[in-house]
Amino acid sequence: MNRGRWLARRSGVNSLKHSNPGRGQQALRLASSRSSLLKGGRRRISIHRLLHGASLPVLARAPPPTIFSSPYSYPSPPPLPAEDKMGEDCCPIQLIDRDGEFNLVGVEHFVKTVKLPECGLSYAVVSILGPQSGGKSTLLNHLFGTNFREMDAFRGRSQTTKGIWLARCADIQPCTIVMDLEGTDGRERGEDDTTFEKQSALFALAVSDIVLINIWCHDIGREQAANKPLLKTVFQAMMRLFSPRKTALLFVIRDITKTPLEKLEPILREDIQKIWDNVPKPQAHEETSLDEYFNVHVVALSSYEEKEEQFKEQVTNLRQRFCHSIAPGGLAGDRRGVVPASGFSFSAQQIWKVIKENRDLDLPAHKVMVATVRCEEIANEKIAHMAADEEWLQLEEAAHDDIVPGFGKKLSVILYKCLSGYDMETIYFDESVRALKRQQLETKLLELVHPAYQSMLGHIRTRTLDEFKEALEKALEKGEGFAVAARDCTQSFILKFDKGCEDAAIEQARWNPSKFRDKFLRDIDTYVASVRAAKLSELTTLYEGQLSRALSEPVESLLESAGDDTWPAIRKLLQRETNSAISEFSFALSAFDLEQEAVDKMLIKLEEHARSVVESKAKEEAGRVLIRMKDRFSTLFSHDADSMPRVWTGKEDIKAITKTARCASMKLMSVMSAIRLDDENDKIENTLSLALMDTAKRVATSRSTESSDPLASSSWEEVPSMKTLITPVQCKSLWRQFNVETEYTVTQAISAQESHKRNNSMLPPAWAIVAILVLGFNEFMTLLRNPLYLFTIFVIFLVGKALWVQLDISGEFSNGALPGLLSVSTKLLPTVINILRRLVDEGQRAAAAEPNRNKELDFNDSRNGIHSDSLSTASSNLTLQEGVIECSSSQRQSCD
Numbered sequence: 001m002n003r004g005r006w007l008a009r010r011s012g013v014n015s016l017k018h019s020n021p022g023r024g025q026q027a028l029r030l031a032s033s034r035s036s037l038l039k040g041g042r043r044r045i046s047i048h049r050l051l052h053g054a055s056l057p058v059l060a061r062a063p064p065p066t067i068f069s070s071p072y073s074y075p076s077p078p079p080l081p082a083e084d085k086m087g088e089d090c091c092p093i094q095l096i097d098r099d100g101e102f103n104l105v106g107v108e109h110f111v112k113t114v115k116l117p118e119c120g121l122s123y124a125v126v127s128i129l130g131p132q133s134g135g136k137s138t139l140l141n142h143l144f145g146t147n148f149r150e151m152d153a154f155r156g157r158s159q160t161t162k163g164i165w166l167a168r169c170a171d172i173q174p175c176t177i178v179m180d181l182e183g184t185d186g187r188e189r190g191e192d193d194t195t196f197e198k199q200s201a202l203f204a205l206a207v208s209d210i211v212l213i214n215i216w217c218h219d220i221g222r223e224q225a226a227n228k229p230l231l232k233t234v235f236q237a238m239m240r241l242f243s244p245r246k247t248a249l250l251f252v253i254r255d256i257t258k259t260p261l262e263k264l265e266p267i268l269r270e271d272i273q274k275i276w277d278n279v280p281k282p283q284a285h286e287e288t289s290l291d292e293y294f295n296v297h298v299v300a301l302s303s304y305e306e307k308e309e310q311f312k313e314q315v316t317n318l319r320q321r322f323c324h325s326i327a328p329g330g331l332a333g334d335r336r337g338v339v340p341a342s343g344f345s346f347s348a349q350q351i352w353k354v355i356k357e358n359r360d361l362d363l364p365a366h367k368v369m370v371a372t373v374r375c376e377e378i379a380n381e382k383i384a385h386m387a388a389d390e391e392w393l394q395l396e397e398a399a400h401d402d403i404v405p406g407f408g409k410k411l412s413v414i415l416y417k418c419l420s421g422y423d424m425e426t427i428y429f430d431e432s433v434r435a436l437k438r439q440q441l442e443t444k445l446l447e448l449v450h451p452a453y454q455s456m457l458g459h460i461r462t463r464t465l466d467e468f469k470e471a472l473e474k475a476l477e478k479g480e481g482f483a484v485a486a487r488d489c490t491q492s493f494i495l496k497f498d499k500g501c502e503d504a505a506i507e508q509a510r511w512n513p514s515k516f517r518d519k520f521l522r523d524i525d526t527y528v529a530s531v532r533a534a535k536l537s538e539l540t541t542l543y544e545g546q547l548s549r550a551l552s553e554p555v556e557s558l559l560e561s562a563g564d565d566t567w568p569a570i571r572k573l574l575q576r577e578t579n580s581a582i583s584e585f586s587f588a589l590s591a592f593d594l595e596q597e598a599v600d601k602m603l604i605k606l607e608e609h610a611r612s613v614v615e616s617k618a619k620e621e622a623g624r625v626l627i628r629m630k631d632r633f634s635t636l637f638s639h640d641a642d643s644m645p646r647v648w649t650g651k652e653d654i655k656a657i658t659k660t661a662r663c664a665s666m667k668l669m670s671v672m673s674a675i676r677l678d679d680e681n682d683k684i685e686n687t688l689s690l691a692l693m694d695t696a697k698r699v700a701t702s703r704s705t706e707s708s709d710p711l712a713s714s715s716w717e718e719v720p721s722m723k724t725l726i727t728p729v730q731c732k733s734l735w736r737q738f739n740v741e742t743e744y745t746v747t748q749a750i751s752a753q754e755s756h757k758r759n760n761s762m763l764p765p766a767w768a769i770v771a772i773l774v775l776g777f778n779e780f781m782t783l784l785r786n787p788l789y790l791f792t793i794f795v796i797f798l799v800g801k802a803l804w805v806q807l808d809i810s811g812e813f814s815n816g817a818l819p820g821l822l823s824v825s826t827k828l829l830p831t832v833i834n835i836l837r838r839l840v841d842e843g844q845r846a847a848a849a850e851p852n853r854n855k856e857l858d859f860n861d862s863r864n865g866i867h868s869d870s871l872s873t874a875s876s877n878l879t880l881q882e883g884v885i886e887c888s889s890s891q892r893q894s895c896d
Helices: 001-020 020-033 034-040 047-051 104-113 136-144 195-207 229-239 261-278 309-322 341-356 363-388 390-401 405-427 432-476 483-504 512-560 564-594 596-623 625-638 654-672 682-695 695-705 728-759 766-775 776-786 787-808 810-815 819-857 870-895
Strands: 093-096 123-129 165-169 173-179 208-218 245-253 294-300
Touching: 020 093, 020 165, 093 104, 104 165, 104 245, 104 341, 104 682, 123 195, 123 341, 123 625, 136 173, 136 309, 136 483, 173 195, 195 229, 195 341, 208 229, 229 810, 245 261, 261 294, 341 787, 363 390, 363 405, 363 432, 390 405, 390 512, 405 483, 432 483, 432 810, 483 564, 512 564, 564 596, 596 654, 625 654, 625 728, 654 682, 654 728, 682 695, 776 787, 787 810, 787 819, 810 819, 819 870
Parallel strands: 123 173, 123 208, 208 245, 245 294
Antiparallel strands: 093 165, 165 173
């Protein structure tokens, strides 16, 4: 069903169809054809013109009614509208049908159409009571410009208004809503069916500010015809309102006769008072007067049918009283129990529900209930609007991604708009309920934005921590002291974090960012501690490395040349380097602002590291002690005091040299046997000397003391095991191995000495020399007498000497006779040929140089003297070659 058909049905078309089917069908067609104009609520259609088949003008949305600073300040009342505008924009709807069903959809549409929620408390509700067919609808239409259906007198007198109808009064300020109630005492319901009459009367009293009671003038003074049952019903209904507001009862006397109103009014008031006095009341209200419940007013109107112009004039005057009706002194001046306009539909529905269920109607409780429901609805609307607000969604997304500058202010503005809207819409509801619901709304809104706030603080904490790390690193790179840099950076970035939290703070919330601040401080402390530990570790490693470099090689050198002053020198070196490193390390640690206890521990650790370097190097050298012993033995055994290599000529005391070298090696082993950094004396050297070197003394001592081997132990006396590098048993084993490996060197030296002696013993014995002189005297004289023999022997000597040198006869025969003969026989012929070739070359070189030499002699005869011949030149060359050969032989022997 389209919107136009629905609106037409809700607006009274159904009623119109019963009275005039043709016009009803026409209205439905027009409403259907104009439904597009009503979509989205952008334009409004006059129901009055729709029902009368008039053309459908496009009406612009009316501006919202002005809410004055004072609800009682209104402009002057306008004149009564013309008949052709009667009912324009009054939007009549059936609020409650004749079966008692409440038209919730219709009333909500009515409220939206007339923009009732925008009125706040600046509105009034007027209802009319009276007997059936008494002209109530006619009076309302002329008085308020409504369009209620009127009775057609030409079709008979019957029930026209069924149930309760609702419409807006035209051109009256404040906004006035009028209810046209079904007439009482109608034949359609009968005498016994008065339930709806009582219910509708009670509903009118509970909802209305002004109740019009329509009475015919000629019925005043009568018992039944004067509507006394109706007044009794009204007063009985009023008794069910335990805490009612004061309602204005305006008695309208219709078709006034010649009897003056001044005569009729006292009679009417007297009858009203009697009815009030006779109505049963609760015990608490037995003495309550009528004035405490009602403001009674009486007006009179001429006959509409007989004096229409006069009737309209009187109605116009009466209309003036409804302008400013809610102002002090107005018809509806008592506003104690008024419900805000935005809660009118809900309040009316709940009141009718309570009335139908025949329950007691407590208006104050009902007011609280209406305020509770409406405030909660408005709060939910604000929450939904906030959740869908584009500005908030963009801010939330940005807050989850990164820091948003001015986050707190932006969000505070959004929340302020939401809460201000709630305050504006609920300003007229019960204050306690409004405040409670506002608090709940604020709580829910803060719950909605709290994740974004937490994300913002998380981003602030993360970014500030990253910037702190970067700033601290730069400060340390510039050379600032660690403690100063850490303290300055910490203070600076804590302030920066606090400013960031202030920027993210929301005015409506009292959230404490202490948890994030504590987490930020813990993160800073953790990072500072980690950087401090890293820097201290680097510093410690630096000075430990310096100590290692300063101690390692010098200690190794001292241990390599182990002697009596080795360990004192090591202790002195250790103390000097350690003190220097500790002094520098202490100064470097002062920049970290550490506790003295921590500084002392680190200094002790550095000192222990220095000792550990020395001990480690000592253990390392102790592992190579056998190599060091052999090197020392070889050095001392093979070199003399001037560090020159020894030549074993037979004059050296090999035994003494061997003993000296072994004593030095034993000294090295004794030095390497234990760590002596505490300047404590021990007997390791004496024990080793007694056990390894002084054999005779050791045997005598062992016999006298009848003791066992002093080296048969795994520890030294007065030396702790942790300072022992080489145990006695290990020393004994090392010494045995050392002797075995150096014995070959000693044997080689002895063999070289004996070989040298043999090679240098070339002269025969003395008796042989005497025999040779005696027996070879004749041959010796022969040689002296014949120089040619002597020259031949000399040449043979030179050639033999050359062969001796070239063949290295002594060297070849040093390895044995047979190997020497084989080697000499192999090299003899090539050596002889080589010597002859040299002689030939020398002769040819002399012959070639002779002519040139003669020329030089002729030219330089006066300066050079007599020259030798070619033979003497060859002889001198041979002599020179012999000298060279002899020199070469002597050098080789000396090297051997």
